[in-house]
Structures are given as structure tokens and as C-alpha cells.
Amino acid sequence: MKLSHITIQGFKSFAKKTTLDVTHQVTGVVGPNGSGKSNIAEAIRFVLGEQSMKSMRGKIGADVIFKGSEHLSALSRASVMMVIDNKEKTEISHASETLAPFLVYDELVLSRIIYSDGTSDYTLNDAKVRLKDVQELLSFAGIGGSAHTIINQGEADRILLSSPKDRKEALEDALGLRIYHMRLNESKRKLERVKTNVHEVELLRLEIKPHLSSLEKQVKKIESQEEETKNLQRLLIAYLNREKAELDILHDRIREKGTSNALIHITDSIHKELTLLKDKTYDKKDSSVLEKQTLQAEMRSLLSRRDQFAKTTGRLEAEKSYLEKELNREEELKEITISYDNFTNTHKELKSDFSTLSQYISDKDTDNAQNKLKDVTNKVDGFFNLNNSEEASKKEKIVKDIENIVAEIKEHEEKAQSLNTEINSLQEKINNIEKDAETEITSRYEEEKKVMLLESKLRELDSTIALIRQEEGELLLRKQYFDALLKEGVAIIGQNILIYKDSVPEEKYKDTPKADLLRAIERSKLRIEEAGVQNREEILAEYKTTKDRDEYLMKELTDIKDSEQKLLILIDDLTKSLTEKFNVGVTEVSKVFSEFFGEVFAGGKGKLTLIQLVKVDEDGNEITEQGIDIDVTLPNKKVKEINMFSGGERALVSISLLFAMSSITPPPFMVLDETDAPLDETNAQKYGVMLQRLSEKSKLLVITHNRETMNHCDMLYGVTIGVDGSSKLLSIDFKKAEGLVE
Numbered sequence: 001m002k003l004s005h006i007t008i009q010g011f012k013s014f015a016k017k018t019t020l021d022v023t024h025q026v027t028g029v030v031g032p033n034g035s036g037k038s039n040i041a042e043a044i045r046f047v048l049g050e051q052s053m054k055s056m057r058g059k060i061g062a063d064v065i066f067k068g069s070e071h072l073s074a075l076s077r078a079s080v081m082m083v084i085d086n087k088e089k090t091e092i093s094h095a096s097e098t099l100a101p102f103l104v105y106d107e108l109v110l111s112r113i114i115y116s117d118g119t120s121d122y123t124l125n126d127a128k129v130r131l132k133d134v135q136e137l138l139s140f141a142g143i144g145g146s147a148h149t150i151i152n153q154g155e156a157d158r159i160l161l162s163s164p165k166d167r168k169e170a171l172e173d174a175l176g177l178r179i180y181h182m183r184l185n186e187s188k189r190k191l192e193r194v195k196t197n198v199h200e201v202e203l204l205r206l207e208i209k210p211h212l213s214s215l216e217k218q219v220k221k222i223e224s225q226e227e228e229t230k231n232l233q234r235l236l237i238a239y240l241n242r243e244k245a246e247l248d249i250l251h252d253r254i255r256e257k258g259t260s261n262a263l264i265h266i267t268d269s270i271h272k273e274l275t276l277l278k279d280k281t282y283d284k285k286d287s288s289v290l291e292k293q294t295l296q297a298e299m300r301s302l303l304s305r306r307d308q309f310a311k312t313t314g315r316l317e318a319e320k321s322y323l324e325k326e327l328n329r330e331e332e333l334k335e336i337t338i339s340y341d342n343f344t345n346t347h348k349e350l351k352s353d354f355s356t357l358s359q360y361i362s363d364k365d366t367d368n369a370q371n372k373l374k375d376v377t378n379k380v381d382g383f384f385n386l387n388n389s390e391e392a393s394k395k396e397k398i399v400k401d402i403e404n405i406v407a408e409i410k411e412h413e414e415k416a417q418s419l420n421t422e423i424n425s426l427q428e429k430i431n432n433i434e435k436d437a438e439t440e441i442t443s444r445y446e447e448e449k450k451v452m453l454l455e456s457k458l459r460e461l462d463s464t465i466a467l468i469r470q471e472e473g474e475l476l477l478r479k480q481y482f483d484a485l486l487k488e489g490v491a492i493i494g495q496n497i498l499i500y501k502d503s504v505p506e507e508k509y510k511d512t513p514k515a516d517l518l519r520a521i522e523r524s525k526l527r528i529e530e531a532g533v534q535n536r537e538e539i540l541a542e543y544k545t546t547k548d549r550d551e552y553l554m555k556e557l558t559d560i561k562d563s564e565q566k567l568l569i570l571i572d573d574l575t576k577s578l579t580e581k582f583n584v585g586v587t588e589v590s591k592v593f594s595e596f597f598g599e600v601f602a603g604g605k606g607k608l609t610l611i612q613l614v615k616v617d618e619d620g621n622e623i624t625e626q627g628i629d630i631d632v633t634l635p636n637k638k639v640k641e642i643n644m645f646s647g648g649e650r651a652l653v654s655i656s657l658l659f660a661m662s663s664i665t666p667p668p669f670m671v672l673d674e675t676d677a678p679l680d681e682t683n684a685q686k687y688g689v690m691l692q693r694l695s696e697k698s699k700l701l702v703i704t705h706n707r708e709t710m711n712h713c714d715m716l717y718g719v720t721i722g723v724d725g726s727s728k729l730l731s732i733d734f735k736k737a738e739g740l741v742e
């Protein structure tokens with residue numbers, strides 16, 4: 001970067017627009033006292049963002065605005081524009097995002113306008129920028145706000161008299177290290193903000209943590225309830241499908257066998273049929289038995305009468321036969337007829353007599369035996385003598401008796417004959433009844449068989465009905481339980497469970513007994529009930545919001561911590577780079593200072609030393625700061641304290657140091673406002689040599705009254721101030737040997 005032009009308008013004594021071409025190596029500004037030369041230096045200081053009014057010899061911002069004169073009225077604003085040649089691009093790696101886009105241009109136009117109220121506007125290439133951006137740009141350009149680029153009138157030795165710490169800062173500026181400090185400070189500020197953010201975010205997270213963990217617990221409950229609900233759904237699908245299939249089978253089986261009501265209907269009709277059948281059989285049985293019994297009784301009477309006849313006939317036949325034999329014996333064998341009574345009586349007596357006789361014989365009672373024998377013999381003789389007289393009448397009577405008997409037999413035989421006819425007819429009737437009864441028995445057997453069949457059928461039906469009723473009862477109970485379970489399932493799981501048939505039961509439940517499934521279902525329902533949470537939807541929504549917020553905060557925290565880490569790394573890098581560059585810079589500056597010093601003070605020695613300064617901060621802590629010490633020895637002089645040097649000596653030491661500082665990182669320009677004022681002619685010549693050497697790397701704007709110095713200028717501006725109180729510029733380009741231009 002190189003300074004190209006400066007345009008001043010309304011600034012201090014420069015009421016009108018005035019442009020300085022500073023493209024030459026050394027530009028001189030000359031003019032009488034009070035013409036406005038120093039105002040040019042201050043205008044440059046102003047555009048570079050100077051905030052100290054004091055350093056611009058003012059009190060308030062409006063002091064730098066042209067205040068007017070007798071002929072010119074006061075202005076309301078002042079502006080200074082600086083044009084910088086940027087064809088040789090500066091490294092932009094450390095440039096801020098605002099500044100980086102500008103650094104690519106070949107020309108940078110920086111301007112500052114100050115208004116009567118003291119406010120300023122800064123623009124860079126017509127874009128409004130902040131003071132901070134301006135300072136950063138200057139830092140890039142190695143210009144810096146400290147003393148080394150713009151040396152105010154009478155302040156040449158300021159760097160010598162300043163503190164080691166201020167000297168260090170001036171050196172850092174000169175070495176172009178201000179950008180590191182800016183970056184460091186910015187990073188540290190950011191770090192502080194980041195730390196505050198971290199703390200705030202952590203506090204926020206801490207605040208919502210108890211609420212979040214309470215919500216988390218409830219959500220876990222809800223999730224476990226949902227998980228359990230899914231489990232219940234799986235169990236129900238397995239159970240309902242299986243139970244439904246079984247119920248269908250049971251239902252079909254009952255329908256096939258007939259419902260208990262249908263069977264009861266059948267039973268009723270069988271009962272009716274059976275009653276009819278039984279009544280019919282009973283009636284038939286009664287009438288036939290009765291008839292048979294009557295006939296059999298009649299038969300028994302007839303047979304008894306016939307037997308009576310037979311007996312009588314037999315007796316008569318026997319009597320007749322006896323009589324006929326009696327008669328025949330009487331006639332053919334002259335047999336004696338003995339009356340039956342007589343004979344029987346005699347026979348009884350004799351039999352008793354013989355018995356007595358036998359007893360006498362057995363007892364060997366001879367006398368009685370002989371008497372008895374005589375008695376018996378007499379009785380026999382008497383019997384036979386009696387019968388011979390009755391014989392004739394007897395014969396006659398026998399014949400008559402026989403005739404009577406025959407008649408009687410005949411009569412009996414006739415009656416018997418009639419009885420036989422009656423018996424036969426009765427027998428025939430009985431036979432018929434028996435035959436009928438046989439047929440009846442056969443038919444009754446069939447009917448009884450039928451009754452038995454019906455009765456067994458009834459028994460069978462009764463047991464079937466009982467069984468079916470049991471099955472129907474079981475079906476009903478199971479169906480009721482099934483429906484209740486399904487209803488409960490709908491209440492817990494939702495309508496989805498109604499289409500359980502569309503879901504295939506899980507393989508793992510294939511062999512699980514139904515009772516185990518039911519137990520698992522009951523346990524699952526219990527768990528769901530236990531995990532029950534009120535206001536489920538609200539809790540889930542609140543949990544989501546809180547969780548999102550926490551995650552957002554967590555992400556923010558991660559991002560912030562990440563940027564904190566990056567900042568720490570950046571700070572560390574910047575600190576290292578700064579330290580390294582500064583240490584190298586100090587050595588280099590010290591070396592050049594030594595050279596300059598040796599040239600200016602032949603036999604003198606000068607060097608810079610980096611020193612550690614221990615300070616106590618506001619909190620009472622010891623802190624170490626770095627500072628720069630100047631160690632000089634003038635030729636043939638023992639005094640080493642700079643403040644004891646003469647004004648000229650101080651000016652020369654100071655110039656040597658400022659020039660040494662500027663030679664390492666040459667700034668685009670330097671403004672030296674009467675820095676040569678205290679020098680004698682010899683030293684002014686040495687000053688001129690140094691100017692020449694310095695101008696090889698930086699543009700120099702030299703305000704001077706010294707002719708020796710003027711000799712080293714390539715371009716000379718003359719400043720005058722007219723009666724209107726406004727400064728004017730006249731220029732002489734020595735190299736082009738052109739005349740004065742306004």
C-alpha cells in the first residue's frame with residue numbers, strides 16, 4: 001500500500017477543497033508560520049481516525065471544521081479523503097469479513113467527514129464503514145495511530161520520553177503487529193462473550209433440567225405403556241384368532257348336532273309319540289287278557305263238569321261192570337251172593353278176630369287161641385248159611401241195578417258228549433284268542449321295542465341336550481368373555497384390534513397354551529393400567545417442546561464451546577505469532593537502530609532491549625508486561641539518561657529510532673512535522689541522508705523550514721494563508737521542473 005493523494009475540504013484553515021499529490025518519494029511542505037502546514041499533518045491524522053482532539057489542537061470535534069473569517073462563512077462539516085494505491089496487495093488472511101472485500105481493489109479511497117455535532121462518518125470506496133474497520137485497514141497498511149508515522153511538531157523525542165510499555169506498543173505498530181493485537185483483543189472480547197453465553201446457556205439448561213427429567217419420566221411411562229400396548233396387541237391377536245377359530249368350531253358343532261331348543265322340540269314330539277304308543281299298548285293288553293281270562297274260567301268250569309261226568313260215568317261203568325260180573329258168577333258158577341254189607345261186616349269181624357288170634361298165637365296163649373279159632377269157625381259157618389236164602393232175590397236186583405246203571409251211563413255219556421262239544425268250541429275260542437294274543441304279542445313286542453327305542457332315544461336326546469346345553473353355556477360364556485375382551489382391547493388399543501383377523505399371530509405364541517396367553521393378557525392390562533399417565537398428549541407435546549429447547553440449547557452450547565475452543569486456539573496462535581514476530585522485530589529494529597546511531601553519532605552505540613515489567617493490577621495480582629528500553633552511549637559522553645541529552649541530541653536519537661522502526665515494515669508514508677527543527681546544519685545534513693534512505697521504502701511528507709531538508713524533496717508544496725483566512729497550496733515538482741501550480 002502506498003499513499004497517493006490527500007484531499008482536504010473544510011478542515012481547519014483549508015476551507016476550500018485542496019488536493020496534495022503525495023506520489024513522490026519525499027514531498028515537502030513549506031510556508032510561513034500559521035499558514036496551515038501543520039493542519040495538513042493533522043488532516044492526515046484526522047482521516048486515519050484520530051479520536052484525540054487534543055492531538056489535533058482542539059477541544060471538541062467541531063473545532064476541526066473551518067470556523068470562517070471576515071470574508072468566508074463558517075462551514076458545517078469538514079472532510080478529508082485519502083487515496084491509497086493498493087496495486088501491491090497486502091496479505092488478507094487476518095482481515096475481517098468487512099475489510100477483506102475492499103482489500104482486493106487496486107485503489108482504496110478512505111474518507112472521514114465530521115459534522116458540527118462532532119459525529120463522524122467513515123467511508124471506504126464509497127461504502128460506509130466503522131472506525132474499527134478504518135483502524136484495521138491502517139493496521140494492514142502498517143500505518144498505525146502511534147507516533148512513528150505522523151510525528152507532530154515538537155514531538156520528535158516523544159518516543160524517547162515515553163514509557164517502555166508505550167515504546168513497545170509504538171514498536172509493535174511499526175512492525176505491523178497492531179492487527180494481531182486487534183485480533184487478540186477482539187478474540188478475547190469474543191471469548192468473554194462466549195464464556196458468558198456458555199454460562200447463560202448452562203443456566204438455562206439447568207433451569208429446564210428438573211422439568212425435562214420429570215417429563216422424561218412421564219414420557220418413559222407413556223413409552224412403556226405404548227410398548228406394553230403393542231405387547232397386548234400381539235397377545236390379543238394370538239388369543240383372539242385362536243379363540244375365534246375354536247368358538248366357530250364349537251358353534252358349528254352345536255349347529256350340526258342341533259341346538260338344545262331344537263332337540264327339546266324333537267324330545268317333545270317323541271314324548272307325545274311315546275305316550276300315544278304306551279296308551280295304545282296298555283289298552284290292547286287289558287282287553288285281550290280279560291277276554292282270555294273269562295274264556296279260561298269258562299273252560300275250567302266246563303272241564304270240571306266234564307271231569308265230574310267222566311268220574312260219574314267211570315263209577316257207573318265200574319258199578320255196571322261189577323254187577324255184570326256178579327250176575328255172571330251167580331249164573332255161571334252158582335256163586336253165592338252175599339250182600340255187600342253183610343260181607344263187609346263179617347269181613348271186619350273176621351279180620352279183627354284173626355288179628356286177636358294171631359296175637360294169641362304169638363303170645364303162645366293156646367287156650368284163647370283155640371277158643372278164638374272155634375269162634376271164627378262158627379262165624380264163617382253162620383255167614384255162609386245166611387247167604388244161601390238171599391241168593392235168588394239178589395240176582396234179580398242185580399239185573400235191575402245194571403239196567404238202571406246203563407241208563408244212567410247213557411244219560412251221562414250224552415251229557416258228556418254235549419260238554420265235549422261245548423269244550424271243543426271253547427277251546428277253539430281260546431285257541432283263537434291265544435292266536436290273536438300271539439299276533440298281539442308280536443305286534444306289542446314291536447311296539448314295545450319301538451317304545452324302548454324311543455325311550456332310549458329320549459335318554460340319548462336328554463344326555464345330548466344336557467351336553468349341548470353345557471356346550472352352549474360354555475360357548476355363551478366364552479363368547480361373552482371374548483366380546484368383553486375385544487371391547488376392552490378397543491378401549492386400550494383402539495379400533496385396530498377389531499381387524500385382528502387380518503393380522504398373523506406371532507410364531508412365538510404358536511405353542512403357548514391359551515390359559516397362559518390369557519394370564520399374559522391380564523398381566524399386560526395391569527401393567528398398562530399401572531403405567532397410565534393423565535394428559536398424555538399434552539405431556540408429549542410439552543416434552544417435545546422442552547426437549548427441542550434443550551437440544552437447541554445443547555447444540556448452541558456445543559457450537560459456543562466449539563467457537564470458544566477455536567477462539568482459544570486463535571488466541572494462542574495469535575499470541576505465539578505476535579511474540580515471535582515481535583521478538584524478531586525487536587532484534588531487527590535494534591540492529592538498524594545501532595547502524596543509524598553509529599552513522600549519526602560516530603563512535604556512539606545504541607540498542608534496544610526487551611525488558612519484563614512487573615505490575616500489580618487492580619485485584620492486587622502481579623502481572624508481567626513487556627517493555628522496550630533504549631540503551632545509548634554517546635561518543636565521549638558518560639551520560640546515559642536520555643532526558644539529560646540536549647534537544648538536538650534527543651532529536652537525533654529519536655529520529656534514528658523512528659527511522660529504524662519504520663525500516664523493517666515500511667509504512668506507506670510518514671509525516672514529519674518540523675522534526676528537523678532542533679538540528680544544527682551538520683546534523684540537518686545527516687537528517688537529510690536518513691530521509692533519503694527512508695524514502696526508498698516509504699513516501700515522506702516533510703513539513704520544514706530547513707533549506708537542507710528542502711534539498712532532499714522531490715516535490716515541494718508552498719502553503720499560504722490569504723486575507724480570507726483560508727489556506728492555499730502551491731506546488732513545485734522538482735523532478736519535472738514544472739512551475740508552481742495551484
Ligand code: ATP
Pocket residue numbers: 011012013031032033034035036037038039040063064065066067068153725
Ligand atoms: P508554524 O509554521 O508556525 O508551525 P503552521 O503553518 O504549521 O505554522 P498551522 O498551525 O498549520 O500553521 O495553522 C494554524 C492556523 O490555522 C492558525 O492561523 C489558525 O487560525 C488556523 N486555524 C486553526 N483552526 C482553524 C479553524 N477551525 N478554522 C479556521 N482557521 C483555523
